[in-house]
Amino acid sequence: MPQNKLKAIKGQKPTRFAITSNDLLTGDVVYLSVNGTWVLDIAGAKHFASESVAEGVTQHSHAACADKIVGAYVIGLDEAGQPISNRETLRTKGPSNYFHGKQQIT
Amino acid sequence: MYQYHDFDKDFVKDRVSEFRAITQRRIDGVLTEEEYKPFRLQNGLYLQLHAYMLRIAIPYGTLSSRQMHKLADIAERWDKGYGHFTTRQNIQFNWMKLQDVGDVLEALAQADMHAIQTSGNCIRNVTADHFAGAAKDEVEDPRITAELLRQWSTGHPEFAFLPRKFKIAVTGCRDDRAVTAFHDIGIQIIRNQAGEIGYRILIGGGLGRTPLIGQVLSDFVPKADLLCYLESVMHIYNRYGRRDNKYKARIKILVQENGLDETKAQIEAHFHAIKQTHPPLSQALVQKITSDFAPPDFTKIGAFDLEAECALSPSFARWVAQSTDKHRDDNHVILTISLKKHGATPGDATASQMRIMADIAKRYAYDELRVSHEQNIILPHVPKPHLLTIYNLLKKAELATANTGLVSDIIACPGLDYCGLATARSIPIAQQIATHFDTLKSEYDIGPLKIKISGCINACGHHHVGHIGILGLDRAGVENYQITLGGDGTQDAAIGQRTGPGFSFDEIVGAIDKIIAHYLAKRTSRDETFLDYYKRVGMTPFKDLLYHD
Structure with a gap:
């Protein structure tokens, strides 16, 4: 009965931002990297100090990669570069009932 | 079982070809996601948190062993070795890849199955x-x-x-x-x-x-x-x-x-x-369908002393008592195979478990299986003389948990672990509740009790009709679980009433334990079920113990 511990803090505000999407062919969770490619590991995600800047990049990246990804959007991160929302934490780590999602990759 | 005509086969085959062609146009960049999405949804293909999810229609929950074997093949070849049976009597595969789905649909068509109208604003699987x-x-x-x-x-x-x-x-x-x-x-x-x-x-x-x-x-x-x-x-x-x-x-x-x-x-x-x-309704069509669903010849099975066999093994007797229902023929029973082993994910079955259930159905139970909305598998016609053999086969496959209708027979939607709409996790809550009461060894004493858990307000886990319902929400970024009591999905339909403010992930099992401990302490006898007790005393004592003690 594996379970990911979720550590979301009530009302926590993000200190930085990243852009995430799903790979068109595999459905895998991906993140926009510094060099403009989409990577599986959130550790390789490009960080943005401003949410509005990230939003602008999202629109551009989504348009440029519409045949590679599905639905890019901005997520909030904490100081350690980890998602602050439970949903995005699970997307980063995989489901909590089986260790066969992202856990196998990262 | 209903048999596909040439019309059905051609229809499904055409849809597979159409799916392949239109999906290729999406992969080639000819179609945008906005253009493609309504089409993939009409063919049961969602994009969830981690991957694509394919929802396959199981009309009225009825499967043959051949079809169950096909689902097992799909689980093994194109998914991660298991499938999730749903509250709509369907099955979902959570780890599909877009380029594989055409092949999966073709494999389904070989077994007279499809994923058509399992999503979208249409009439869904009946x-x-x-x-x-x-x-x-x-x-x-x-x-x-x-x-x-x-x-x-x-x-x-x-x-x-x-x-x-x-x-x-x-x-x-x-x-x-x-x-x-x-x-x-x-x-x-x-x-x-x-x-x-x-x-x-x-x-x-x-x-x-x-x-x-x-x-x-x-x-x-x-x-x-x-x-x-x-x-x-x-x-x-x-x-x-x-x-x-x-x-x-x-x-x-x-x-x-x-x-x-x-x-x-x-x-x-x-x-x-x-x-x-x-x-006018075609009587020839009705007669054809009726003949497809003609019952097996039950008269071949003679009288059998099941009680005598149960007397030899308490664990078998417990399983029979908990897992079987009266059949229209006295020499048969209806068998519920629990997909709720304590601590397991409700409704999940591995490919090997699917094959074992299919083989049992083929060999001992007239080649027929059902998916229940309570996320279990039913063998509708089981000759009593075969029950012990079936029990031993299921036990080896970890499919003989004797908990049907009890506190650990929990309905749970996929929740935030998989679903793009969910606001909180359902599966770990179900796992913890089942494990908790298994550790206490109290579920037989508690008796009939339906717990249903949804990971968001859309209520795929049917929490409104749980005797105890649990609704997972997001409150300022953290999971919060509201409790409802007194729901009933039967002919005595009732919508559960909320006890009050919700509980955190770490508190919710304790809150459920308090509710059940109170019921055990205060019921008039074992014959008074949890639902009967709630109807007699109402919400007040539960509110007092949850919020004022």
Whole structure:
């Protein structure tokens, strides 16, 4: 009965931002990297100090990669570069009932 | 079992070809996601948190062993070795890759299956009593009607773009195991005073953010009029159902806003207007479907002393007592195979477990399986002499947990672990509750108790009709779980009432434990079930113990 511990803090505000999407062919969770490619590991995600800047990049990246990804959007991160929302934490780590999602990759 | 005709086979084959061609255009960049998404959804393909999810239709929950084997093959070849049986009697595969889905649909078509209309604003897979054809008190096998509705609604051009999705359930019994009162249309097959078989129609039931109990639209619709009558319902819904707000677009809101009387008047006016010109129901078709669902020859099985066999093994006796129901033939039973091993994910089965269940059905139980909306597998016709052999085979496969109907037989939606709509996790809560009461060894003492968990307000886990319902929400970024009490999805339909403020992930199992400990301490006897107790004492003592002690 594996379970990911979720550590979301009530009302926590993000200190930085990243852009995430799903790979068109595999459905895998991906993140926009510094060099403009989409990577599986959130550790390789490009960080943005401003949410509005990230939003602008999202629109551009989504348009440029519409045949590679599905639905890019901005997520909030904490100081350690980890998602602050439970949903995005699970997307980063995989489901909590089986260790066969992202856990196998990262 | 219903047998596909050439028409069915060609239809499904064409849809597979269409899916492959249009998906390739998406992969090639010819189609945008906005253009492609409605199409993939109409073929049951969602994009969830981690991957694509394919929802496969299991009409009225009925499977042959060949079809169950095919699902096992898909789980092994294209997924991660397991599938998730749902509260709509379907199966979902959570780890699909887009480029594989055409092959998966082709494999399904080889076994007369598909994923058509398992999503989108159309008439979804028609569900039915999972004891159909086996229940002792049945007026008629509801799958005959459900199959007729499947043929009528599949690809029906007028119903392809409804205001919202539309769900129909059918039962042939007074004991409602199909939750008909909580469907857009609930159909109960009845016999009137003249001895004629027809339909009692409920309308406007539903769960989700606005839970409502279906109201009686008609006390008796003759069999010959069913399709014409339902076509009138759909016509009025299509015409007047709201399209401005998806949260108010289900037919239950139309009935609620306009009132039952006005809605009924509109439907019946349309019915009478089209009745004379509506194509008559083909009796040849009905007879063909009826013959497809002809019961097996039960007379080949003689009397058997099951009690004597149970006396030799307490664990077998416990399993029989908990997992079997009375069959229409005294030498058979209806067997529920629990997919709720303590600590496991409710409704999940591995490929090898699917194969074992399929092989047992083929060898010992007339080659038929059912998926129940409570996320278990049913063998509807099991000869009593085979039960011990089946028990031993299931036990080896970790499929002989004797907990059907008990506190650990929990319905849980996929929740935030998988679902793009969810706001909190469901599965770990179900796992912890089941493990907790298994550790206490108290579930047999607690007796019948249905816990149902949803990971968001859409209520796929049916929490509104749980004796104890749990609704997972997001409160300022953290998971929070509200509790409802007194829900009932049967013929005594009731919507559970909220106890009060919710509990955190770490608190919710303790809160459920308090509720059940109170019931055990205060019930008049073991014969007073949790639901009976709640009906007797009401909400106050539970509020006191949860919030004031």
